[in-house]
Amino acid sequence: MENNPIKVSIIIPVYQVENYLERAVDSVLAQTLEEKEIILVDDGSTDASPQICDRYQEQYPGLVRVLHKENEGLGLTRNAGVRMAKGEYVAFLDSDDSVEPDMYQELYDKAVEGGYDYVMCDVKIIYVDEGRSSVVSSYPRETIDLADYIANGNNITYSVNKLFRRSIWEENQYEKMLFEDISLIPSLVTRYHHVGYIPKPFYNYYRRSDTISTTFAGEMVDIIQAFSNFLDRSDPAYREEVVYCTAKQLYWNMLQSRVLFQADFIGLLQKYKKDFLLNPYLAKDKQRKKLLEFLDYEVIPETFFCVHLGRPIPLGYLEEIRTDFPKARLIQVDEINCSEKELPGCVLKALEAGNLGFVEEYLALRLLYKEGGIVLSPDMRANLNLKRLRLNRVFFGFDSEEDLLGGCFGALKGHYVIQALLDSYRDESIFNKAMLPLKDRIRDFLMIHFQLKANGRNQLLKHEVQVYLPSVLAYDMKDGDNCCKKAQYPVAQGYEVVSDAVLKMWSDRLLENWNLYKQERGTKAAGGARPSPAAKDPPTLSLQEMDRRIQEVVDTYENSTCWRLTKPIRAVARLLGK
Numbered sequence: 001m002e003n004n005p006i007k008v009s010i011i012i013p014v015y016q017v018e019n020y021l022e023r024a025v026d027s028v029l030a031q032t033l034e035e036k037e038i039i040l041v042d043d044g045s046t047d048a049s050p051q052i053c054d055r056y057q058e059q060y061p062g063l064v065r066v067l068h069k070e071n072e073g074l075g076l077t078r079n080a081g082v083r084m085a086k087g088e089y090v091a092f093l094d095s096d097d098s099v100e101p102d103m104y105q106e107l108y109d110k111a112v113e114g115g116y117d118y119v120m121c122d123v124k125i126i127y128v129d130e131g132r133s134s135v136v137s138s139y140p141r142e143t144i145d146l147a148d149y150i151a152n153g154n155n156i157t158y159s160v161n162k163l164f165r166r167s168i169w170e171e172n173q174y175e176k177m178l179f180e181d182i183s184l185i186p187s188l189v190t191r192y193h194h195v196g197y198i199p200k201p202f203y204n205y206y207r208r209s210d211t212i213s214t215t216f217a218g219e220m221v222d223i224i225q226a227f228s229n230f231l232d233r234s235d236p237a238y239r240e241e242v243v244y245c246t247a248k249q250l251y252w253n254m255l256q257s258r259v260l261f262q263a264d265f266i267g268l269l270q271k272y273k274k275d276f277l278l279n280p281y282l283a284k285d286k287q288r289k290k291l292l293e294f295l296d297y298e299v300i301p302e303t304f305f306c307v308h309l310g311r312p313i314p315l316g317y318l319e320e321i322r323t324d325f326p327k328a329r330l331i332q333v334d335e336i337n338c339s340e341k342e343l344p345g346c347v348l349k350a351l352e353a354g355n356l357g358f359v360e361e362y363l364a365l366r367l368l369y370k371e372g373g374i375v376l377s378p379d380m381r382a383n384l385n386l387k388r389l390r391l392n393r394v395f396f397g398f399d400s401e402e403d404l405l406g407g408c409f410g411a412l413k414g415h416y417v418i419q420a421l422l423d424s425y426r427d428e429s430i431f432n433k434a435m436l437p438l439k440d441r442i443r444d445f446l447m448i449h450f451q452l453k454a455n456g457r458n459q460l461l462k463h464e465v466q467v468y469l470p471s472v473l474a475y476d477m478k479d480g481d482n483c484c485k486k487a488q489y490p491v492a493q494g495y496e497v498v499s500d501a502v503l504k505m506w507s508d509r510l511l512e513n514w515n516l517y518k519q520e521r522g523t524k525a526a527g528g529a530r531p532s533p534a535a536k537d538p539p540t541l542s543l544q545e546m547d548r549r550i551q552e553v554v555d556t557y558e559n560s561t562c563w564r565l566t567k568p569i570r571a572v573a574r575l576l577g578k
Contacts, residue, residue, distance in 0.1 A: 129209050338359075344425040
């Protein structure tokens with residue numbers, strides 16, 4: 001081995017993959033290419049992965065080399081492997097995937113034969129949870145037309161299906177971010193024009209439900225920066241193809257894969273508005289042309305306003321913001337930077353009387369009007385789901401069946417509803433004289449001007465003002481809809497603090513839905529007429545589907561906080577029923 005020059009260095013980043021690492025390494029050891037080296041870069045794993053790496057190095061001295069380092073993420077781990085590489089060409093293999101035995105021999109032979117900068121192959125995607133697989137072809141022809149490949153090809157963002165000339169990595173490196181592939185590889189493809197292709201599925205990509213690509217996390221917003229890097233760093237000669245390639249990726253991400261981040265994607269579209277509007281490829285693509293409809297769509301900025309007079313921001317509040325909204329702007333106002341200038345008389349009186357809550361609410365409204373964003377009081381905890389509410393123009397939420405919530409609401413910059421609420425602080429009204437909380441002011445304003453119904457139900461008022469259920473912005477009822485919740489009281493993990501009124505309301509609604517399903521099922525089984533002809537007919541469902549939905553409601557209910565905590569309520573109900 002030492003007398004033979006190394007043709008290919010295969011770099012395998014390793015992190016917490018003790019269950020898959022051996023499959024990956026064994027697939028490289030089985031390669032028909034002999035003049036190779038395997039570089040295992042352990043990115044600070046705490047499972048058995050480091051020991052597995054060391055065992056391979058001991059078993060295959062000279063063939064397998066190992067580097068242990070502190071955790072830095074996939075991109076920087078690949079960079080560390082490149083710095084160790086001695087091969088003429090470099091390949092990357094993810095440690096939970098595998099490759100076919102002749103992959104690197106055939107790719108290397110092709111690269112040398114054509115003097116290519118890099119050579120790529122097809123990818124076999126193995127859907128582990130579904131027990132199926134499919135092959136994604138990179139290009140319909142073996143000879144690559146680079147402009148056409150950028151615009152219409154597949155697998156352009158993958159690092160792992162390509163064999164690169166090592167000299168490329170003297171000029172390029174991965175960044176510390178998620179989606180480091182999207183950030184670097186597509187632009188690299190546009191800048192190194194001599195490309196080879198073998199239309200065979202050499203690479204086996206195992207897609208599971210617990211990987212970063214299929215699990216939502218706040219850092220996933222890095223994908224926006226990754227697409228920006230692709231657009232900004234590509235060869236200008238292929239600008240139209242790059243914009244169309246990005247549009248295709250955005251269409252899939254925005255409308256299918258990562259809808260939760262839609263507001264962020266809209267911001268990206270608007271940043272490059274001219275390029276998308278003038279793109280000739282997109283103009284002819286009837287399906288993906290729908291992206292252009294988002295170009296004039298206003299979204300609430302990812303800016304949080306926290307006004308805390310005479311009290312610090314709880315540590316948990318800041319942790320949530322940093323974790324789920326790493327790119328967000330947090331604007332704080334405390335007693336130090338709270339100016340008394342331009343405060344209405346009632347707010348000044350509240351300040352003098354020590355009613356800081358009244359002052360906080362006014363200042364939060366004023367910031368919201370000037371900047372646009374989301375008011376989030378210190379006693380609230382937001383989660384990643386709050387991103388989807390940025391698609392509203394203005395939103396509020398119920399705190400109970402009759403009351404609205406004052407701790408979390410949002411609006412576009414300069415929205416007239418927020419302006420009207422601000423103006424109301426200068427009126428001679430009971431709200432100002434009695435220094436009533438903001439939630440009462442909002443409720444009455446919406447009832448008068450937007451016909452809000454104080455029933456605790458989801459409502460879109462005049463196609464403008466969205467009002468959400470208590471389970472969305474006040475309490476987590478374990479139904480998957482929660483975006484924000486109160487956090488005044490410390491509770492054990494898995495439990496929630498819910499008011500009696502909301503608990504009973506939620507319990508009644510679950511039972512109401514359950515009874516509707518049972519009623520519909522009974523009607524289907526009897527083949528008779530519907531019991532309420534005046535009501536709107538529900539969708540037609542098969543008995544099997546009806547049973548499935550009923551069971552789903554039952555399971556949700558019995559596993560919920562409501563079922564456990566409403567036991568006394570149900571006991572009283574049974575007693576009264578008797």
